[in-house]
Amino acid sequence: MKSSYIPMTRQQQEAMLSAVGVESLDELFSAIPEDLRLKTDLNLPKPLSEHELKKHMNMLAQRNSDACENSCFLGAGVYDHIIPSAVKHIISRQEFYTAYTPYQPEISQGVLQSIFEYQTMISELTGMDAANASLYDGATALYEAVLLASRFNGRKEVLVARSVNPEYRKVLHSGLKYSGITIKEVDFIREENNSDGKNGTIDLEQLQGELSKDTAAIAIQSPNFFGILEDIKALSQKVKEVGALLIAVCDPISLGVFESPGELGADIAVGEAQPLGNPMNFGGPLLGYFAVKSPLLRRMPGRIAGETTDSQGRRGFVLTLQAREQHIRREKATSNICTNQALCALAAVSYLSLMGKEGLKEVATQCINKSVYTYRSLLETGKVSQVFNAPFFREFVVKPKIKPNVLNKALLAEKIIGGYDLTVEYPELEGCWLVAVTEKRSVDEIDDFVDKVNSICQGGGYK
Amino acid sequence: MMRDEKLIFEKSVEGRIGYSLPENDVPKVDLEAFYPVEMLRKTAPELPEVSEVDVIRHYTNLSKRNYGVDSGFYPLGSCTMKYNPKINEDIASMEGLAQMHPFQDPQSAQGNLEILHNMDKYLSEILGMERVTLQPAAGAHGEMTGLMIIKAYHMHRNDSKRVKIIVPDSSHGTNPASAALAGFEVVHIPSDERGCVDINALENILDDTVAGLMLTNPNTLGLFEEDILKISEMVHGCGGLLYYDGANMNAIMGIARPGDMGFDIAHVNLHKTFSTPHGGGGPGSGPIGVVKELVPFLPVPVIEKVNDSFVLDYDRPLSIGKVKSFYGNFGVILRAYSYIRTMGAQRLKEASQTAVLNANYIRKKLEDFYEIPYNRICMHEFVLSAQKQAQNGVTALDIAKNLLDAGIHPPTIYFPLIVHEAMMIEPTETESPETLDNFIGIMQGLAVKAQDDPESLKNAPKTTYVSRLDEVKAARTPVLRWKK
Numbered sequence: 001m002k003s004s005y006i007p008m009t010r011q012q013q014e015a016m017l018s019a020v021g022v023e024s025l026d027e028l029f030s031a032i033p034e035d036l037r038l039k040t041d042l043n044l045p046k047p048l049s050e051h052e053l054k055k056h057m058n059m060l061a062q063r064n065s066d067a068c069e070n071s072c073f074l075g076a077g078v079y080d081h082i083i084p085s086a087v088k089h090i091i092s093r094q095e096f097y098t099a100y101t102p103y104q105p106e107i108s109q110g111v112l113q114s115i116f117e118y119q120t121m122i123s124e125l126t127g128m129d130a131a132n133a134s135l136y137d138g139a140t141a142l143y144e145a146v147l148l149a150s151r152f153n154g155r156k157e158v159l160v161a162r163s164v165n166p167e168y169r170k171v172l173h174s175g176l177k178y179s180g181i182t183i184k185e186v187d188f189i190r191e192e193n194n195s196d197g198k199n200g201t202i203d204l205e206q207l208q209g210e211l212s213k214d215t216a217a218i219a220i221q222s223p224n225f226f227g228i229l230e231d232i233k234a235l236s237q238k239v240k241e242v243g244a245l246l247i248a249v250c251d252p253i254s255l256g257v258f259e260s261p262g263e264l265g266a267d268i269a270v271g272e273a274q275p276l277g278n279p280m281n282f283g284g285p286l287l288g289y290f291a292v293k294s295p296l297l298r299r300m301p302g303r304i305a306g307e308t309t310d311s312q313g314r315r316g317f318v319l320t321l322q323a324r325e326q327h328i329r330r331e332k333a334t335s336n337i338c339t340n341q342a343l344c345a346l347a348a349v350s351y352l353s354l355m356g357k358e359g360l361k362e363v364a365t366q367c368i369n370k371s372v373y374t375y376r377s378l379l380e381t382g383k384v385s386q387v388f389n390a391p392f393f394r395e396f397v398v399k400p401k402i403k404p405n406v407l408n409k410a411l412l413a414e415k416i417i418g419g420y421d422l423t424v425e426y427p428e429l430e431g432c433w434l435v436a437v438t439e440k441r442s443v444d445e446i447d448d449f450v451d452k453v454n455s456i457c458q459g460g461g462y463k
Numbered sequence: 464m465m466r467d468e469k470l471i472f473e474k475s476v477e478g479r480i481g482y483s484l485p486e487n488d489v490p491k492v493d494l495e496a497f498y499p500v501e502m503l504r505k506t507a508p509e510l511p512e513v514s515e516v517d518v519i520r521h522y523t524n525l526s527k528r529n530y531g532v533d534s535g536f537y538p539l540g541s542c543t544m545k546y547n548p549k550i551n552e553d554i555a556s557m558e559g560l561a562q563m564h565p566f567q568d569p570q571s572a573q574g575n576l577e578i579l580h581n582m583d584k585y586l587s588e589i590l591g592m593e594r595v596t597l598q599p600a601a602g603a604h605g606e607m608t609g610l611m612i613i614k615a616y617h618m619h620r621n622d623s624k625r626v627k628i629i630v631p632d633s634s635h636g637t638n639p640a641s642a643a644l645a646g647f648e649v650v651h652i653p654s655d656e657r658g659c660v661d662i663n664a665l666e667n668i669l670d671d672t673v674a675g676l677m678l679t680n681p682n683t684l685g686l687f688e689e690d691i692l693k694i695s696e697m698v699h700g701c702g703g704l705l706y707y708d709g710a711n712m713n714a715i716m717g718i719a720r721p722g723d724m725g726f727d728i729a730h731v732n733l734h735k736t737f738s739t740p741h742g743g744g745g746p747g748s749g750p751i752g753v754v755k756e757l758v759p760f761l762p763v764p765v766i767e768k769v770n771d772s773f774v775l776d777y778d779r780p781l782s783i784g785k786v787k788s789f790y791g792n793f794g795v796i797l798r799a800y801s802y803i804r805t806m807g808a809q810r811l812k813e814a815s816q817t818a819v820l821n822a823n824y825i826r827k828k829l830e831d832f833y834e835i836p837y838n839r840i841c842m843h844e845f846v847l848s849a850q851k852q853a854q855n856g857v858t859a860l861d862i863a864k865n866l867l868d869a870g871i872h873p874p875t876i877y878f879p880l881i882v883h884e885a886m887m888i889e890p891t892e893t894e895s896p897e898t899l900d901n902f903i904g905i906m907q908g909l910a911v912k913a914q915d916d917p918e919s920l921k922n923a924p925k926t927t928y929v930s931r932l933d934e935v936k937a938a939r940t941p942v943l944r945w946k947k
Contacts, residue, residue, distance in 0.1 A: 003810040005546055005738075006817050007895035013820065016896060020823045020840075025816045028823060028840055029718055031687040036719045043588050047807030050550045056804065061559030063574035065567075074564045077788065084482060086515055088556070090522045098531030098547050100539055101744035103875075105934075106867055106927040110529030111743035114522070117471050120944040124508040130943040133744065136600035139788045147644075167788040174762070174784030178614050178646035229502055257494065259504050282575050283565025283789025284600070285746035297941065303744060308937035315468055316929040320937040326603070326640035327878070331649040336640035339601035339734065339749075343742030346522075353471050353518045357507045359482035365494070366487050372497070373489040391498045412571055420566055443488040 001047075067280065067417060071445045073374075075395050075436025076225070076420040077138065077165050078283060079275045081253065081363070082440050083351070087277045090350045091343055101303070101339070105318045111342060112317035115305040118349040125255040126269035127262025128291035133303035134341040138272030139171035141288030142219060142249060144301045144335060145268045146172060146181065148292070149217035149245040151299055151334070156181050157214045161202040163188045163224035164249060166425040172219075184210055188224075190388075190428065200228040200388035200397070204238070211242050217268075221249035222261070226434065227371075227395030228388060229258070236265025252276055252289065252348075254393045256364035268292050277351025278344050287344035298324065301335030303342075366439035367394040370446060374437045377450040383457035387432050395436040397422065397429070401457045404433040410456040416449055466928075467524050472945050474521065475511040481518050509947055528928040529743065530872055536898050538825075540844045540875035540887025541635065541683060543713045543735035545818075550805070551738065551798035560797060565789040569775055576773035578800055579790060580766045582750075585803050589811070590709075590729045591722025592752030596761045597791035602710055603637040604786065605730030605749030606677070610645035611783045612728060612753065612760045613675045613704050619760075619781060622702070625674035629703075631660055633684060633879040638677045638708060647674060654881055658684040658837035660694055669697055675704040680724065681711045681842035683879040683887070685822065695725025704728065704757075712736040713891065714819055714842035717812030727754045737799035748795035762786050817892035818843040821899060825888055828903040832910035836882055844889035846882050849913075857913040857920050859884040862906075864931065867924040869905045 008016070013025075022028055029037065048056060072080040091097060095110060102108030102115075115133045122131035135141045146158050158176075160169060162185045169185070176183060187203045202220055211218075218239050222230035232248055239246045247268045248261035253275045261269040273287040274280070292300055298321060306320030326333040355363065375396045378384045384398040400407050404421035411418040419435035426432070437446065494503060513521075530537075537544035555561065563575055579597055586595040599605040610628065617625045628642035629650045639649040650668055655661040659682065676698045680688045688694065695705050707721040707729035713736045721729040733739045734747035741747065753761060763782045764775035775790075806814065819842050826845045830838060833847040849859040863873035863886070875887040890899060912920055924930060 003806060003813065005548060005806075006810070006813060006892050008817055008820075008892075012896045013817075016820055016824045020820065020827050022823075022840070025820065028816070028819050029687075031689050031840065031842075032715070032719050033689065033692060036692070036723055038718060038720065038723075041808040042717050042811065044585055044808045044811070045804060047810060048804050050805070053550060053554065053801055053805055057554050057557060057560065057801070060574035060577055061557060063577065064559050064563055065571040066559050066562040067564060068558055068562050072564060074566055076566055078565055080562075080564070082484065084515075086481075086519055089519065090526075092552070093523065093526040094531045094533035095526040095529040096531070097552075097740045097742050098533045099529050099743040100537070100542055100544060100741045100872075103539075104530075104863070104867065104873060105932050106864070106924050106929055107528070107530040107872065108743075109928050110525040110527065113470070113525055113528075114743075116943075116945070120470075120472065121508070121510060123944045124510065130941075136604065136746075137788050139785075140600070140604075167785065170785040171787060174611065174786060177611075177784075178618075180646070229498065231502075233501065255504070255508065257504055258498075259502055260508075263505075279561050279794075280564050281561055282563040282572070282793040284787070284792040285794050286788060297943070304941075304943060306937040307942040308933045310929040310933070311931050314929055316932045318932050318934050318937050320934070320941060320943075323938070325636075327636035329640070330636050331639035331643040333636070333640040333643075336603040336607060336637050336644050337601075338603045338637050339741075339745040339747040341600075341742075341746045342744030343740075344746060346743070349471075350518060350522060353511050353513055353521070354481040354515060355510070356475075356480060356482070356512045357510045358480060358512070359484065360510060361507065362482075362484055365491075366484070368494070368497070369487055369489050369492050372492045408568060412568060417564060417567055417571075439484060442485065446489070 070415045070417045071441060071449060072417040073419055073435050073437060073449060074417045076434055077167060077272060078280050079436060079438055080280060080440055081275050081438050083277050083279065084354045086354055087347050087350045091347050096346055097343055102319060109316060112305050114346050114349055116307060116317050118345045119305060121349060121352045122289050122291050125252055125260065126250065126291045127260025128269055129294040130297045131289060131291035132300050133305055134345040135288035135290050135302055136341060137286035137288045138249065138270065139168040141270035141290050142168045143172050143175045144290060145247045145270045146217060146219065148268065148296060148299055148301065149247060150181050152296060153216055155214050155216035157184065158216050159184050159186050159207065159210050159218045161186050161220045163202060163226060164219060164221040165225045186210060197390045200226045200390050201230050207238065211238065213242060215242055215244040217245040217247050219247040223251055223254055223393040226388060226397045227392035228390045229393065232261055232264035232266055253364050253367065256360035268296065273348050276348035278347050285341055285344050287341050287348060299334055302337045303340055363439050370439065370441055371396060371437040374435065374446050378453060381450060381454040383454050394438060395434060397432050397434050399432050403431060407456055411452055414452045416452060470945050471511045471513065471521050474513055474517055477512055479512045479514050481513050481515045535870055536894060536902055537872040538874050538888045538890050539872060540889040541710055543889060543891055545738055545891040546893035547738055547740040548802065551801040554801045555794050555797045561794065573773055576766055578797065580768060580773055582796055582800050586731060586750055587752055589716060590752040591720030592729060593755040594758045594761060595750050595752040597750045597796055598762045598787050599749040599751060600787055600792050601745065601747040602730055602732040602749040603641055605751045606637055606641035607645055608762060608786045609706050609728040609730060609751050610641055610647065612757055614645060615760045615783050616704065616757060617674055624672055627673050629668065629673060629676040633682055633881050634677060634679060635683065635708060635710060658686050659688050659690065662690055662693065665697060669701040671702055673701055673703040675706055677706040677708055679708040679711050681714050684837050684846050685841040685844040686837060687842055691724045710735060711843065714815055716815040717808055718815055722754065727757060733795055733799040738802045739795050739798040746792050746795055748792040814892045821890040821892060821894060825890055825899055825903060829906055832907050844887060846879065846885050846887045848882050849884040849886060852910065852913040853884050855913050855917045857917045859886050861920050862909050864923040865909055865920050868926045871902060
């Protein structure tokens, strides 16, 4: 049977072949050496109808156990937040999702204006002067930020806090391996009897020792991977003493209540904007945001929308500062970015419009209330112990009496997706567990979670 | 169309809300007691205060000022703007697939891992490669990943003198940009009079400092590189590797395979060849396939099947590491998976054959009206030149803007750089002969007008929401955000 996506009929095909002046379809491919032309069909499964495809995908979905079926207490960079229905309806408008990159601005004002609005909102949240149209994810955004910093000040060393998301650091390490930029990692404080609330934050003393005239930038995350806030202001002062740049990885939801990195002295703010109206999608697509202070603006990577006027003096938007980009500058471009994450950015701008000033603050505040409630309730069971003693956002570290991987397996049987096991990425935090609680979790789900942790730990993990 | 000039911020009314959140049902935390006060935000971000209906109307109105594949013909060369099947959208948002956390226990994600594992197999078969990684988020990201593998391969052999990557002068801009980003020196080679790689020029620059060659085949002129086997022999002969830029893969599915041509690494754009929507500029997906010798260098994790169960293998000492968080743009991969499963081998081949026939049909019908610098049977796209028209003052840009008034998305213009006044036309297989004939008629009409009444073509577009925009002003005094 023919494909319903190919409208040409057999009769039309005959007529077109003769219009082109060839005898057969094969003749169209005569430029391909005979030896290279496949003699048999590709070895692929036989085609399915729509109905059969749905059945097949349903069968595969049944081998999963998702966040609709289970209560999700897992975060570590990707979060299960509430997504308003209107977001899906907006990004499902064909004019948006079936369009290409807006190279023809006269028929792309929709996506261009949405990007301009997105850039405004990201600039507002981060306290920066400008933002780009998006990058692949938080990890690649951090990689681009380090390249930008090094390009800007010509220095070749970057200091990265170990409390930055391990996935981000891995992408940074592989990306910078042959770039001539070296990475030094700075530890976090972990003292048994520390009482000044600095446990889990970057070790400023070690940082001080590493800072030099070769330092291009320091990259920190706040709230960091453990959910703990870093002192961005103090860090920015230290960084400025040696003329380096401060890159802050910040969660956009948290910026509904916390002071912006721009206000606190960061030069570049990047991060993962998936929490803004984008589903977890098994880790992709995500949405990397990227924002800078003015001096860095013309060296930013990626697409940028700018305001201008049309020949009749009316406001309009175009892709701008394109002289930075690969299709103009080729090997001298500021990055190789072509495709970015425009539709995810549209989801984010829709989400932030719906939430507004008050809604975003409410989401952030509920994340705080619910995570603090969960943390305190877990500690009260006596089955988990405190690890750090610093204020956190949405996510916290505890040490359960049994191994996190054993605990998680038992929780899954109770329809709960448990926290992130820190053992692999942080050997010094062996047995520690990173738990995320968003506004989506109700008090009943939380109480049930705490009860189950309690009873599973009671039974040593096996029931 | 009703004019609505306002930004969402300019529609804000203090006190209006557009959200519906559950009531807070746990004890409230005193923020000023829990956090150091200097860490709390003093001024709220300037987000709009609007209702749900305001937001829906605002973005619905914006969408009307946009043009998608569902709106009409989109012959944007090198971008493969084929129809995006609707069932694939339904599958991508299916419960049980999309609401999965990437760090979930793999045992609770066997369905998703099976999809990724199958996709690796299907793409490997289509490309003629050993294994595929789905991690890269876009074509350029795939290029970057491939180049990192080339680097790792040579370094592993202690061959550190290989610092050059060769790209043709007709290549996509991402090729040299990715090579530079991966730490290589970029060397351009010219095209010959037939529009293909100049073999003599290649011969002259091949030596033991060459790490590899990046090639699109068919190339950006829509021509198949007939000497590909010779080229691969030459590059391999000097110890270099061959990278396949798969942007033009829609020409050859089921007909020929990059692996058989001698390429060592190949990317495909799922958002081109495999029908996933472009989203107005992403998200895309740019998986890369590699030959057997390069499998150890693939990014981690690799998804393996062990005793009927799918596992994430991170224990790969030669791996280049990670190029992106997690396992790639799963939501995009799901759509491409659906496409391959509904197409099967024969229909994929038919798609490529039809795409090529459509391109040749347009080329034939326009050859008496426009100059076609390399006029012979093309693959899925071809490049014409508006040089003849430009002598009358009508540029490729003018023709493009007049197409907007005809309700058609213009072809790619001014690319490849080696053709003056270039217009690169790629119709794809999903367009009917009637659509092609309509486009042909309009293009022929514009050529006639360029001859008879060139001035009449200078003011287009006239029917769009805005007229031609001042791009110089936008770049000279950048306004990149709204301010209160």
